Amino acid sequence: MRTEHPSKCKRRGRATLLTPALKKRICAMLERGHTIMDSDDWRAKAWYLERTDPEQYARTEERPIVIQSPPVRDDTADYGTTAATLRIILAGTHDEAKREALRLALAIAVEEDAKLSNLIEHWRTDGLLS
Numbered sequence: 171m172r173t174e175h176p177s178k179c180k181r182r183g184r185a186t187l188l189t190p191a192l193k194k195r196i197c198a199m200l201e202r203g204h205t206i207m208d209s210d211d212w213r214a215k216a217w218y219l220e221r222t223d224p225e226q227y228a229r230t231e232e233r234p235i236v237i238q239s240p241p242v243r244d245d246t247a248d249y250g251t252t253a254a255t256l257r258i259i260l261a262g263t264h265d266e267a268k269r270e271a272l273r274l275a276l277a278i279a280v281e282e283d284a285k286l287s288n289l290i291e292h293w294r295t296d297g298l299l300s
Contacts, residue, residue, distance in 0.1 A: 253276060
């Protein structure tokens with residue numbers, strides 16, 4: 171059985187990109203103290219960070235983000251906020267035309283708040299709100 175020298179055998183797969191010239195260039199860079207952090211390529215630095223501090227920089231497993239709206243609670247609503255704000259503005263306004271417009275807006279806000287409160291109370295008695 172005759173065996174040929176490995177350099178004479180036909181190789182499988184694609185040709186290597188690591189040529190003798192490239193090996194020589196890499197060795198020369200290492201001799202000069204060139205490291206991955208001296209590279210101009212951001213990917214080299216990213217690779218280095220991924221491997222030296224994986225907890226901070228390594229890829230993370232994709233996970234779904236579930237966005238849920240908080241449950242609506244009627245006991246957290248402040249139905250008088252608009253009216254209270256209008257009262258504060260009215261107290262600091264001296265122009266009579268503006269005061270009259272604010273009084274009108276305040277009356278509407280109070281009326282709408284009363285309607286809303288009645289509607290909520292109706293829903294509560296009908297068992298629609300717990």
